[in-house]
Amino acid sequence: MGFYDDQVLPRLVDLVLGRPMEEARARVAAGLSGEVLEIGFGSGRNIPHLPAGVTRLLAVEPAAVGRKLAAPRIAAAPFMIEFIGDDGQALLLPDASVDHVLMTWTLCTIPDAELALREIHRVLRPGGTLHFTEHGRSPKPTVARWQDRLTPAWGRFVGGCHLNRRIDDLVEKSGLTLESARTYQMGGTALIGFAYEGVASKLA
Numbered sequence: 001m002g003f004y005d006d007q008v009l010p011r012l013v014d015l016v017l018g019r020p021m022e023e024a025r026a027r028v029a030a031g032l033s034g035e036v037l038e039i040g041f042g043s044g045r046n047i048p049h050l051p052a053g054v055t056r057l058l059a060v061e062p063a064a065v066g067r068k069l070a071a072p073r074i075a076a077a078p079f080m081i082e083f084i085g086d087d088g089q090a091l092l093l094p095d096a097s098v099d100h101v102l103m104t105w106t107l108c109t110i111p112d113a114e115l116a117l118r119e120i121h122r123v124l125r126p127g128g129t130l131h132f133t134e135h136g137r138s139p140k141p142t143v144a145r146w147q148d149r150l151t152p153a154w155g156r157f158v159g160g161c162h163l164n165r166r167i168d169d170l171v172e173k174s175g176l177t178l179e180s181a182r183t184y185q186m187g188g189t190a191l192i193g194f195a196y197e198g199v200a201s202k203l204a
Helices: 003-016 019-029 064-069 071-076 113-123 141-157 167-173
Strands: 034-039 054-060 080-085 098-104 124-135 177-185 194-201
Touching (some): 034 113, 098 113, 113 124, 167 177, 167 194
Parallel strands (some): 034 054
Antiparallel strands (some): 124 194, 177 194
C-alpha cells in the first residue's frame, strides 16, 4: 500500500463518510449482536452505533492511519475490539465463527468482491447475517454507462473504488439470501451516490 492510500486517503474517507452518513450507519448496525466481524473498519465510525448486544468486534482494516484515527473510539467502546487482518478477500478466521458481518462503503474498493462475499459466507455461522450499506451501479442506463467509463480512472484516486457494481446481485451470488434491501439516491452526484442498503442471511 502506497503513501497516498495508507496515509492520505483514510483521512479523506473519514471526512467524507463522517457526520452526513451517521443515520445510515445506525440503520445497518441495528440488530447486530454477539461476535461481529467488520470488514473495512476504517476510523471506527460504526462503533457508537453498535447495539448493546455486541460482545466482540473483529476488525479488518488495511490502513494504519485508519486504525490511528479510530483510537479514541476504540478506547470508549464497551466491548473488545481485535484487529484480525487487512484483506477482506482472505479472512483469517475459521469457518462458521462469527454471528454477523458489517460492511459500510467497503465492497466497492475490494478488488475481487465476489471472493470477499464468499469469504463472508464461509465465516458466518448458520443463521448469521451480513449488514451492509454500499454505493454502486445506478439503475439509470445513461448514468450507469458513465460509471463504467469513469471507474478505471476514479479507482486510481479513490483506493480502487468501483462506481458500477450491482451490490444486490453480488450479495446473492455469494449464497446469502437478501432478507431486506433498499436502494436510494444519496446526496452528491448520481455517479457516486446510488445506495444499496440491507441485510442478507446465511441459511441455518
